[in-house]
Amino acid sequence: MSGAVATVDFGDRSVLPIQVSAMAARSVTRLIRQPAPIIPSVIFPLFLLAVNAGGLDSAVNLPGFPTDSYITFAIAFTFIQAAIFSTMNAGQGLAQDIENGFFSRLVLTPMRPSALMAGQLAGLVLLGQFQALLYLAVGLAAGAHFEAGIPGYLVLAALVSIISIGFGGIGLIMAIRTGSGEAVQGMFPIMFVLLFFSSMALPRNLIEQDWYRIIATVNPVSYLIEAIRSLFITGWNAEALALGFGVAIVVAILSITIAAGSLKGRMLT
Amino acid sequence: MASSYFAPAWAVAWRYLHNLYTKPAVLIPGLIFPLFFLAAFAGGLSSIGDAPGFDYYDFTAFQFCFILIQASALAGVFVGFSIAADFEQGMGRRLMLATTHRSAIVVGYAIGAALRLGLVWVIITVVSLLAGMEVHGSGLNIVGIYSLAVLANIAALFFSAGVALRFRSLQAGPLMQMPVFIILFLAPVYVPQKLLSGWIEPAASVNPVTASLNAARSLMAGEPSGVLLAYGVALGLIALMGIWAIRGLRSAETAG
Numbered sequence: 001m002s003g004a005v006a007t008v009d010f011g012d013r014s015v016l017p018i019q020v021s022a023m024a025a026r027s028v029t030r031l032i033r034q035p036a037p038i039i040p041s042v043i044f045p046l047f048l049l050a051v052n053a054g055g056l057d058s059a060v061n062l063p064g065f066p067t068d069s070y071i072t073f074a075i076a077f078t079f080i081q082a083a084i085f086s087t088m089n090a091g092q093g094l095a096q097d098i099e100n101g102f103f104s105r106l107v108l109t110p111m112r113p114s115a116l117m118a119g120q121l122a123g124l125v126l127l128g129q130f131q132a133l134l135y136l137a138v139g140l141a142a143g144a145h146f147e148a149g150i151p152g153y154l155v156l157a158a159l160v161s162i163i164s165i166g167f168g169g170i171g172l173i174m175a176i177r178t179g180s181g182e183a184v185q186g187m188f189p190i191m192f193v194l195l196f197f198s199s200m201a202l203p204r205n206l207i208e209q210d211w212y213r214i215i216a217t218v219n220p221v222s223y224l225i226e227a228i229r230s231l232f233i234t235g236w237n238a239e240a241l242a243l244g245f246g247v248a249i250v251v252a253i254l255s256i257t258i259a260a261g262s263l264k265g266r267m268l269t
Numbered sequence: 270m271a272s273s274y275f276a277p278a279w280a281v282a283w284r285y286l287h288n289l290y291t292k293p294a295v296l297i298p299g300l301i302f303p304l305f306f307l308a309a310f311a312g313g314l315s316s317i318g319d320a321p322g323f324d325y326y327d328f329t330a331f332q333f334c335f336i337l338i339q340a341s342a343l344a345g346v347f348v349g350f351s352i353a354a355d356f357e358q359g360m361g362r363r364l365m366l367a368t369t370h371r372s373a374i375v376v377g378y379a380i381g382a383a384l385r386l387g388l389v390w391v392i393i394t395v396v397s398l399l400a401g402m403e404v405h406g407s408g409l410n411i412v413g414i415y416s417l418a419v420l421a422n423i424a425a426l427f428f429s430a431g432v433a434l435r436f437r438s439l440q441a442g443p444l445m446q447m448p449v450f451i452i453l454f455l456a457p458v459y460v461p462q463k464l465l466s467g468w469i470e471p472a473a474s475v476n477p478v479t480a481s482l483n484a485a486r487s488l489m490a491g492e493p494s495g496v497l498l499a500y501g502v503a504l505g506l507i508a509l510m511g512i513w514a515i516r517g518l519r520s521a522e523t524a525g
Binding site: 040047048050051052053054055056057058059061062192193196197201202206207208209211212216 | 314315316464467469
């Protein structure tokens, strides 16, 4: 029995796109073949949106509330919640590879760390885009307004992608450093704290408690939520969008840089 | 007779508490989560108390009642995790071999959960009082609130024990946690029931947690209403979940 063997020089810089696409295809295939781990990260944000939209609708009667539709206000939180949940998915996927020995076998190949990371994150970006489209459709069907229109959707998609990469990078750092899916899951409460201690439920200027408002102000998640919210409520708010993109890009650069450093270290051990 | 029943129950309770307090990673989330929700809801949403139609006297007290019931129910769910872990590691089978009255195993876990819950209550109550919560209810009213929380704990415990005994694996964790989480959040969490709008309003009106929550809030305000209904619903739920747990026990016995 004979078979053709592809002879590719993986040390060659030109094969990087091949490596990235191979890892990305694996990540996306795993996502499609094993939807169970991602179903909660898609459904749970919608459930919280539904509960909050019904339970907090009377907040629109507060003086200074920026819209008369609470679902329009609250839907931004859904996108960020989903992106933060994807932190767990990214970390869980890589931790699983480390635990079951796939990563060790990969280290024996000339696979570049950047290709491995890009591949892992590709599935996340795809999931982020699917979630963005789904949440927008559900939100609009439930009565939310999207003031920014079709160009706004493109901005929303771009921001969601950067946020997915940034928080996905945090998941990768946890997975690489601990090599344990259980430890990655242990990050969940910290991520939940970041979400809840933000301007998710009320605008920062309407938060009565000073200590809470200060935490929400220094919490970068508030600016991500407010950027997406601005697309829904005001349409085009340059300040909110600049802050949102700025925070997302900084988080993405920091997390990917740290993850790359950690990955090199693990590949050498 | 009673001692032959309660001796293994106490042993299971002691083992449960010993494991809990020697493993901070298991103990701490159960203590931190209620505090986190208390801070997030009572702190972050306090201006909701100024919304037109929100006529409760104190927003922290309003949220305290929910957090107390939520923490009590989730403490019951955490016991389900312990039962599942014990069966996964083979300890559950050994416990069943060593016990004449196997329902004493579930009772033992329930005693352990009640003692653990005491610590959670102390922390939530002290933090709420330090945060300025006003209590308008009498001593008897307060006993009534904590009694409702106990009933929520027992119902959730029986539910999660029933799931744990059927699946005997920690992989069933989401099946224990998610239904309880969902039913808790389908109650009037943020505002009084009359201010709910949309689909959540009918959902809350048929949710058994709503009765407990409304009664607890009325007791906290010193103006009891719907208390008998809340106790009746909670006891009915416990009876149903008790049957569910006992049948789960039989399922575990059959599986050997």
